[in-house]
Amino acid sequence: MKRILFIALSILLMSGVAFAAAPGRDTSPGHGDILGQGGLPSQPHKIFRLVRWVPAGNLGTNAIALTADSVVIWDLTSDDGITVTTSTTSGDNAVAGIIAVACLTPETLGRTAVQDSGKRNWTWLQTYGLASVAAFNHNSVGSAGAAFGCSDQVGLAGLTAGVTTGIAEPGSCGFVYDAVTAAATDVEVFLKCD
Amino acid sequence: MKQIALILILLFITASCLADEFRIPFSVYPKELQKQFADTGRKLDLSGNDRTEDSWGFLENKGSNVSIFTYYSATDEDLSLIMKLIMERQDG
Numbered sequence: 001m002k003r004i005l006f007i008a009l010s011i012l013l014m015s016g017v018a019f020a021a022a023p024g025r026d027t028s029p030g031h032g033d034i035l036g037q038g039g040l041p042s043q044p045h046k047i048f049r050l051v052r053w054v055p056a057g058n059l060g061t062n063a064i065a066l067t068a069d070s071v072v073i074w075d076l077t078s079d080d081g082i083t084v085t086t087s088t089t090s091g092d093n094a095v096a097g098i099i100a101v102a103c104l105t106p107e108t109l110g111r112t113a114v115q116d117s118g119k120r121n122w123t124w125l126q127t128y129g130l131a132s133v134a135a136f137n138h139n140s141v142g143s144a145g146a147a148f149g150c151s152d153q154v155g156l157a158g159l160t161a162g163v164t165t166g167i168a169e170p171g172s173c174g175f176v177y178d179a180v181t182a183a184a185t186d187v188e189v190f191l192k193c194d
Numbered sequence: 195m196k197q198i199a200l201i202l203i204l205l206f207i208t209a210s211c212l213a214d215e216f217r218i219p220f221s222v223y224p225k226e227l228q229k230q231f232a233d234t235g236r237k238l239d240l241s242g243n244d245r246t247e248d249s250w251g252f253l254e255n256k257g258s259n260v261s262i263f264t265y266y267s268a269t270d271e272d273l274s275l276i277m278k279l280i281m282e283r284q285d286g
Contacts, residue, residue, distance in 0.1 A: 045212050045213065045214065045267075046214045046215070046267070046268075047214070047215045047217065048214065048215070048216050048217065048268075048273070049216075049217045049219075050216070050217065050218045050219060050220075050277065050280065082219050100273065101270075101273055101274070101277075117220070117284045118281050118282075118283075118284030122277065122281060123277075124216075124273050124277070129214075
């Protein structure tokens with residue numbers, strides 16, 4: 001009898017963790033994450049890259065930090081494959097991934113990645129695996145499985161379907177796991193930038 | 195007591211085997227980094243073949259850049275720690 005009770009308890013506890021209403025993965029990257037498709041150590045279920053962040057064009061205001069879960073692009077001014085920035089182009093083809101940890105502004109603008117080495121404007125960019133985005137822009141409405149990328153609002157994601165303004169082939173960085181409503185927040189997505 | 199241990203093991207089975215990869219665009223001194231991680235209680239191997247029960251992850255040195263693979267899903271603390279240890283050496 002005791003054995004049955006213990007088995008029942010363990011199953012209940014496992015189910016509670018696996019199907020929790022607000023799983024940890026929605027609150028922060030990897031934190032409390034229990035589901036995924038990871039296998040061997042050489043097959044990571046999430047890939048993070050250490051990247052440098054600069055404000056768009058490496059110019060302009062230097063007062064606004066980059067928030068976690070923002071969608072960013074590879075910086076077309078630095079051209080170094082390490083620096084990311086934000087975009088206001090829906091379906092931007094330079095989309096790089098989602099920022100995992102909030103990042104401070106550069107100490108000095110206009111520097112190269114080498115000059116910024118070890119400075120405060122470095123952070124983790126997630127390029128592959130289960131992630132969440134802070135918010136979708138006001139125009140994004142779509143069903144589960146829809147591709148997403150940059151939107152016309154800084155850091156916000158947008159569904160690529162229907163993007164026709166200024167870009168012939170919209171770039172996407174993954175797909176959404178659930179249906180998206182206008183201005184949806186904390187949306188579960190799967191990244192495929194690596 | 196045994197049953198409680200069994201429950202705890204069962205609970206953590208689902209949380210295991212979820213490796214993450216951290217790609218770092220800097221060169222590092224692997225053995226020094228290994229020592230620094232050891233100071234924080236994380237056993238970082240210099241090869242995936244060195245894995246033991248206590249291992250937290252392993253490092254793959256690619257010359258001008260490096261990848262760290264964790265054997266478990268990384269936490270916010272892991273993200274901060276890797277960043278701190280890597281960047282400390284770069285600044286200056």
